[in-house]
Amino acid sequence: xxxxxxSRFLQGLLTLFVLVTLTFFLVRMMPGSPYTEEKAIPAHILxxxxxxxxMDKPLPVQYGRYIKNxxxxxxxxxxxxxDGVKVSEVIGDSFPVSMALGLASMGIALLVGIPAGVxxxxxxNSPTDFACLAFAMVGICLPSFVIGxxxxxxxGLKLQSLNVGGWSSPTDWILPAITLGLINAAYLxxxxxxxxxDVLSQDYIRTAKAKGxxxxxxxxxxxxxxxxxxxxAFIGPAFAGMISGxxxxxxxxxxxxxxxxxxNAATDREFFLIQGLVLFYGFLIVGANLLADLAQIALNPRLx
Amino acid sequence: xxxxxxTTALCLCLFSCQQESQVDRATREGILLLGNTNDPKSxxxxxxSGVLESNINRALFEGLVVFHPSDDLAAPSGVAFEVTPDxxxxxxxxxxxxxxxxxxxxxxTAEDFAFSYQRLLTPELGAKYAEMLYxxxxxxxxxxxxxxxxxxxxxxxxxPQTFTITLRGPTPFFKEILKHYTWNPVPxxxxxxxxxxxxxxxxxxxxxxxxxxxxxxxxxxRRNDHIEVERNPHYWDAKNVTLNGIRFLPISNTFTESxxxxxxxxxVSDSVAPEIVDYMKKHNPSVLRQERYLGTDFYRFNTTRKxxxxxxxxxxxxxxxxxxxxxxNVFRGSTPAYGITPPMGDYDPPHGAAFDPEQAKxxxxxxxxxxxKGFPRLKLLIASKETAATMATAIQAMWREHLGVxxxxxxxxxxxxxxxxxxxxxxxxGAGWIGDFIxxxxxxxxxxxxxxxxxxxxDNPEFVAELEKSFKVTDPAERYEFLRAAEAILLKEAPxxxxxxxxxxxxxxxxxxxxxxxxxxxxxxNSIRLVPQEPERK
Numbered sequence: 001x002x003x004x005x006x007s008r009f010l011q012g013l014l015t016l017f018v019l020v021t022l023t024f025f026l027v028r029m030m031p032g033s034p035y036t037e038e039k040a041i042p043a044h045i046l047x048x049x050x051x052x053x054x055m056d057k058p059l060p061v062q063y064g065r066y067i068k069n070x071x072x073x074x075x076x077x078x079x080x081x082x083d084g085v086k087v088s089e090v091i092g093d094s095f096p097v098s099m100a101l102g103l104a105s106m107g108i109a110l111l112v113g114i115p116a117g118v119x120x121x122x123x124x125n126s127p128t129d130f131a132c133l134a135f136a137m138v139g140i141c142l143p144s145f146v147i148g149x150x151x152x153x154x155x156g157l158k159l160q161s162l163n164v165g166g167w168s169s170p171t172d173w174i175l176p177a178i179t180l181g182l183i184n185a186a187y188l189x190x191x192x193x194x195x196x197x198d199v200l201s202q203d204y205i206r207t208a209k210a211k212g213x214x215x216x217x218x219x220x221x222x223x224x225x226x227x228x229x230x231x232x233a234f235i236g237p238a239f240a241g242m243i244s245g246x247x248x249x250x251x252x253x254x255x256x257x258x259x260x261x262x263x264n265a266a267t268d269r270e271f272f273l274i275q276g277l278v279l280f281y282g283f284l285i286v287g288a289n290l291l292a293d294l295a296q297i298a299l300n301p302r303l304x
Numbered sequence: 305x306x307x308x309x310x311t312t313a314l315c316l317c318l319f320s321c322q323q324e325s326q327v328d329r330a331t332r333e334g335i336l337l338l339g340n341t342n343d344p345k346s347x348x349x350x351x352x353s354g355v356l357e358s359n360i361n362r363a364l365f366e367g368l369v370v371f372h373p374s375d376d377l378a379a380p381s382g383v384a385f386e387v388t389p390d391x392x393x394x395x396x397x398x399x400x401x402x403x404x405x406x407x408x409x410x411x412x413t414a415e416d417f418a419f420s421y422q423r424l425l426t427p428e429l430g431a432k433y434a435e436m437l438y439x440x441x442x443x444x445x446x447x448x449x450x451x452x453x454x455x456x457x458x459x460x461x462x463x464p465q466t467f468t469i470t471l472r473g474p475t476p477f478f479k480e481i482l483k484h485y486t487w488n489p490v491p492x493x494x495x496x497x498x499x500x501x502x503x504x505x506x507x508x509x510x511x512x513x514x515x516x517x518x519x520x521x522x523x524x525x526r527r528n529d530h531i532e533v534e535r536n537p538h539y540w541d542a543k544n545v546t547l548n549g550i551r552f553l554p555i556s557n558t559f560t561e562s563x564x565x566x567x568x569x570x571x572v573s574d575s576v577a578p579e580i581v582d583y584m585k586k587h588n589p590s591v592l593r594q595e596r597y598l599g600t601d602f603y604r605f606n607t608t609r610k611x612x613x614x615x616x617x618x619x620x621x622x623x624x625x626x627x628x629x630x631x632x633n634v635f636r637g638s639t640p641a642y643g644i645t646p647p648m649g650d651y652d653p654p655h656g657a658a659f660d661p662e663q664a665k666x667x668x669x670x671x672x673x674x675x676x677k678g679f680p681r682l683k684l685l686i687a688s689k690e691t692a693a694t695m696a697t698a699i700q701a702m703w704r705e706h707l708g709v710x711x712x713x714x715x716x717x718x719x720x721x722x723x724x725x726x727x728x729x730x731x732x733x734g735a736g737w738i739g740d741f742i743x744x745x746x747x748x749x750x751x752x753x754x755x756x757x758x759x760x761x762x763d764n765p766e767f768v769a770e771l772e773k774s775f776k777v778t779d780p781a782e783r784y785e786f787l788r789a790a791e792a793i794l795l796k797e798a799p800x801x802x803x804x805x806x807x808x809x810x811x812x813x814x815x816x817x818x819x820x821x822x823x824x825x826x827x828x829x830n831s832i833r834l835v836p837q838e839p840e841r842k
Binding site for chain 2 (some may be wrong): 036153267
């Protein structure tokens with residue numbers, strides 16, 4: 001057991017190491033550099049700036065230095081375009097916002113998606129089913145950059161009730177969380193409906209019905225467990241995606257989350273920020289997988 | 305289920321209903337809410353170079369002269385009560401206000417200014433905008449490391465309140481240049497407290513340590529969320545500052561910004577997307593501002609590539625562009641450009657670029673491509689921005705129609721686009737230039753050979769000679785003649801095709817008073833007042 005755990009942990013470390021190394025070299029293969037600006041920086045100035053950030057050294061030296069700082073000092077480095085700002089500060093400031101928004105969206109997705117899917121499956125081919133399916137189809141087909149502004153215009157400008165952007169008032173999470181949540185709710189509803197339909201046609205459900213178990217009890221006690229497996233499998237990766245932020249949602253609603261950094265760091269060639277974000281995201285995924293492994297081992301004796 | 309959802313939504317709406325919009329509350333509290341596109345790269349005015357940073361610097365620092373609230377060419381005194389030239393406009397004497405203080409209460413001295421200019425020019429600092437100070441005698445050599453001793457640079461401290469600046473030649477427009485934030489002082493005592501003179505990433509400019517001499521000082525900063533400044537009680541003219549603070553919001557998406565403005569979350573937006581301009585004109589024309597801005601949109605021709613090395617080809621391409629149609633339908637607010645320099649003050653650029661399809665046809669035939677026959681398929685490089693793509697498609701069609709020339713549009717991501725331009729790896733490319741100060745020089749000197757922003761491969765000794773002549777005269781009218789001659793050469797040789805002089809579309813809430821059109825959009829915050837309006841519903 002301990003051996004297995006140690007091996008998984010080491011595999012995780014190796015994955016992160018490969019990730020860091022690949023990212024380090026890949027970002028430096030992009031055309032341009034963090035110093036490519038609209039007004040060209042004079043050559044003699046550029047030389048000094050590069051020297052200051054250590055970017056004038058050969059690539060292997062830069063890599064060695066980066067790994068050393070990472071391992072010895074747990075230092076992800078500084079931003080190149082912004083003076084005196086640490087990558088860890090950027091992640092530390094923005095991750096809690098994305099996390100809060102992600103949790104709220106996940107809550108909405110679960111509360112709306114699962115019941116809608118279950119109800120649709122139980123009332124198969126009824127108007128309720130069609131309504132739920134239509135809702136799910138719309139949610140899947142409409143991208144967030146359409147739903148977001150529509151919600152903002154409706155709730156913010158027409159109803160005059162919520163702020164259309166910003167992250168200052170306690171209600172500012174509502175519109176972005178609904179936007180992000182509804183899209184995932186749509187997927188969840190379809191998965192839950194499909195899973196439930198499968199289970200509801202099984203023999204043991206028929207047996208339960210024949211034995212006279214009340215309908216609600218059949219669904220809650222017997223069908224839900226098996227029926228929600230596809231939906232639950234979807235929740236894991238979806239949640240990781242939600243808490244690491246969304247560029248589109250953050251841009252539409254002006255939220256200081258982490259998602260925008262994934263895109264902006266790439267366009268700005270902020271090498272250290274890209275590396276830091278990739279490593280952080282990798283860490284989340286590896287950590288989540290490790291936890292999942294542990295949970296499976298705990299649940300399934302055959303794995304021990 | 306549906307009932308439950310509706311009830312929840314309704315409850316949330318009721319719960320969150322605000323009686324007063326953010327703008328109304330901010331107006332009551334005297335806080336100006338400004339859209340400012342992004343977070344600053346630094347609060348240190350000597351290492352930044354962008355417009356959004358200059359908007360923040362203007363609140364935190366003050367130069368020798370400042371922007372006038374409504375007159376582009378006036379230069380009211382700032383931290384110096386007097387800046388006077390000698391008879392040749394070469395040696396300028398600045399006398400500082402005795403009551404000028406840093407936000408920590410220390411006196412602003414001539415020594416602070418000398419220190420600031422030395423810091424900006426010290427090569428180790430790597431200040432991108434150091435060349436703004438090359439007007440000072442000996443500054444360029446010092447910045448390039450050719451001279452090691454700062455005493456060779458024309459800055460001389462006479463007494464704690466007085467210093468002189470010796471320029472490399474007569475510069476009658478020097479006060480315009482002084483408005484640029486690179487000429488603002490930084491506090492010597494604070495910079496040295498946190499590090500050495502030329503140390504980059506010196507902690508003095510962290511928001512919690514920053515000390516400035518402007519009308520405001522930093523109150524709070526949250527990355528990607530806001531920067532709030534409050535009144536600086538030590539500011540020499542604090543009694544005449546009416547705002548209690550300014551909140552800069554880093555809203556990068558212009559559609560989000562417009563929505564937030566309409567929702568009462570902003571006093572002044574940074575811009576409005578061209579697509580929204582017509583909507584605002586129809587529904588809320590009183591808040592829409594369309595003003596001239598000191599910028600030009602143009603196309604670059606790579607003169608090192610065939611057939612663009614031929615002046616006739618370049619002129620034909622330039623003449624086949626219908627500038628008026630582009631300004632009316634694509635830019636919303638720009639004016640058709642006949643020169644690279646937008647008209648400013650007494651300077652009117654020579655009429656060197658115009659839409660003339662007949663003449664364009666003749667020229668392209670003369671160049672050996674009658675009706676576009678045999679003309680190679682060139683690439684038109686643009687950056688992936690909406691208006692640039694629309695404009696490129698329109699120009700592509702104009703060239704096809706008037707010249708029979710086919711070009712292929714190549715769309716690159718921003719940094720890749722810049723790299724291609726700067727390494728001359730393109731045929732024709734869309735571009736823009738924004739002036740640093742109100743003088744034609746800021747639009748003309750970039751075309752000198754070897755200038756890092758030329759990026760066309762164009763090199764013309766006559767052009768350089770005219771520019772050089774302008775550096776030696778003191779009479780403004782005579783100087784403009786030389787600059788106009790230089791620009792005429794540039795337009796005749798057409799390494800670029802000017803298209804439109806930029807307009808600036810943005811939104812201003814009716815409660816904001818004293819916000820006038822300015823070419824550089826450097827509105828001084830001191831003169832802005834917030835007057836409550838009839839309360840809005842919300």
